[in-house]
Amino acid sequence: KQEVTQIPAALSVPEGENLVLNCSFTDSAIYNLQWFRQDPGKGLTSLLLIQSSQREQTSGRLNASLDKSSGRSTLYIAASQPGDSATYLCAVTGLGNTGKLIFGQGTTLQVKP
Amino acid sequence: DADVTQTPRNRITKTGKRIMLECSQTKGHDRMYWYRQDPGLGLRLIYYSFDVKDINKGEISDGYSVSRQAQAKFSLSLESAIPNQTALYFCATSPRGGGGTEAFFGQGTRLTVV
Numbered sequence: 001k002q003e004v005t006q007i008p009a010a011l012s013v014p015e016g017e018n019l020v021l022n023c024s025f026t027d028s029a030i031y032n033l034q035w036f037r038q039d040p041g042k043g044l045t046s047l048l049l050i051q052s053s054q055r056e057q058t059s060g061r062l063n064a065s066l067d068k069s070s071g072r073s074t075l076y077i078a079a080s081q082p083g084d085s086a087t088y089l090c091a092v093t094g095l096g097n098t099g100k101l102i103f104g105q106g107t108t109l110q111v112k113p
Numbered sequence: 114d115a116d117v118t119q120t121p122r123n124r125i126t127k128t129g130k131r132i133m134l135e136c137s138q139t140k141g142h143d144r145m146y147w148y149r150q151d152p153g154l155g156l157r158l159i160y161y162s163f164d165v166k167d168i169n170k171g172e173i174s175d176g177y178s179v180s181r182q183a184q185a186k187f188s189l190s191l192e193s194a195i196p197n198q199t200a201l202y203f204c205a206t207s208p209r210g211g212g213g214t215e216a217f218f219g220q221g222t223r224l225t226v227v
Contacts (some may be wrong), residue, residue, distance in 0.1 A: 004155070034216065043117075043203060044218040089155065089215075099144050099207045100171070101216060103155035 001095055004029045006104035013080055014112050018039070018072040021107045023090035024055050028068050031093040035064050040086040047088075048075070080111045119204050119219035126194050126226055133200045134189045134222050136204030143209040145187040146216070147171075147179060148200040159202075162187055163209075194226045 003026045013019050020023040023033070024037045032051045036044040047062040048057045050073070056065040075088040077084060126132050144163055146169075148156040158171030160179040164201045166178060176198060180186065191198055204219040215227045 017203075036218075041221075044205075044221040046215055046217065049215045091156075098161070098169075098213060099216065100158055101144070101148075101156070101159060101205075103148075105153060105155045 002102045004092055004102050004104040006090060006107050008107060010108045012110040013033045015082060017080050018078050019080055023073040023087050023104055025071045025092050028071055029095050031095055033066055033073050033092050035112055036089040038089060082113050084111050117204055117206055117219035119216055119222050121222060123223045128195055128226055130194050132194055132204055136219060136225045138185050138206045139207055140217060142206035143160045144207045146205040147189045148203045196226045199224060199226045
């Protein structure tokens, strides 16, 4: 059974710092991995989608990497800002063409001014 | 307007009551999903549907039922609500095309069962 783990559960950093969020999964047979952002009282916003054949994806200050063989992904946030404060979730889609997502528990990030 | 809309956004109901959560989408996607989120547990899949005639159970379907009224509408029902169904519920959609497609989520429905 696929399990997804995110460490740390919470992180607090000063504004301007570069940071890395970690995601690990137990079964390397995945279609893709997706990083989401969740703000309090709001839904999930997709940040980056990495296909299993890809090594990384970039969007603005965000860079996500995928090492399928070791079951790991990282989300790198450059020059963090207070507006980056949110919960970040990673999720994998297993093989089988169902699109079902298996989520980690999330990392809650606070960026202090 | 949001591409994936959930109603209601918040609901408080009593134990034993029947309640329906609704989801509609304007993205034209075939696939729709219902997840629930509990503190410390992440999101877990309740039901999913690939079209109007294709409904599938997810990881935690007991106590829930669903209806796909149209391609754009997917509702989740709690036949007899119980307190441990208190959670944040999310509807999601994705296009057909294999597992490599992006998922889009609604704003969520916060359900409290007292």
